[in-house]
Amino acid sequence: MNKLVLAADWHQDDENVKNTSFVSDANSEWRGEVNRRTAQSYEAVQVLAYIIQSLAKDPKAEVTREAVLQKLRTVSRVKSDVFETGIDIGFDENGDRIELTKRLLVQGTFKREGEKLIYRFAPLAQQP
Numbered sequence: 001m002n003k004l005v006l007a008a009d010w011h012q013d014d015e016n017v018k019n020t021s022f023v024s025d026a027n028s029e030w031r032g033e034v035n036r037r038t039a040q041s042y043e044a045v046q047v048l049a050y051i052i053q054s055l056a057k058d059p060k061a062e063v064t065r066e067a068v069l070q071k072l073r074t075v076s077r078v079k080s081d082v083f084e085t086g087i088d089i090g091f092d093e094n095g096d097r098i099e100l101t102k103r104l105l106v107q108g109t110f111k112r113e114g115e116k117l118i119y120r121f122a123p124l125a126q127q128p
Contacts, residue, residue: 005108
C-alpha cells in the first residue's frame with residue numbers, strides 16, 4: 001500500500017493551494033487539516049451565497065429552491081477561494097459542476113501507531 005498513487009483535483013499541500021488563506025483559516029478555525037471534501041463543500045457554499053445574494057437583489061425574484069436551481073444553470077463562473085491561481089467554479093447547462101482539467105498525483109503512505117493505522121496522501125514531488 002505504500003506505493004498507491006491516485007489522481008486528485010485538490011490537496012492542501014499542492015503548490016497551487018497551500019499558500020491560500022482558505023487553508024490557513026480553515027486549519028485554524030476547525031483545528032484540523034482540510035481535505036478535498038472540505039474544499040468542495042466550501043466552494044458549494046460560495047456558489048450558493050453568490051446565487052442567493054443575486055436573487056435577493058432582484059425585487060421580482062423569490063429565493064426558492066427552483067429559483068436557486070435555475071440560477072445555477074445560468075450562473076457565470078464564481079471565483080474559488082480554495083485555489084491560489086483564481087480557478088473559477090463553473091457549471092454546465094444541467095447545473096452540474098464542470099470538472100477541473102488539471103489532476104494532481106498523490107501517493108499514499110501509512111504507518112502504525114499502536115492499534116491505529118494512519119494513512120496519508122501527499123503530492124508526488126514531480127508531476128507529469
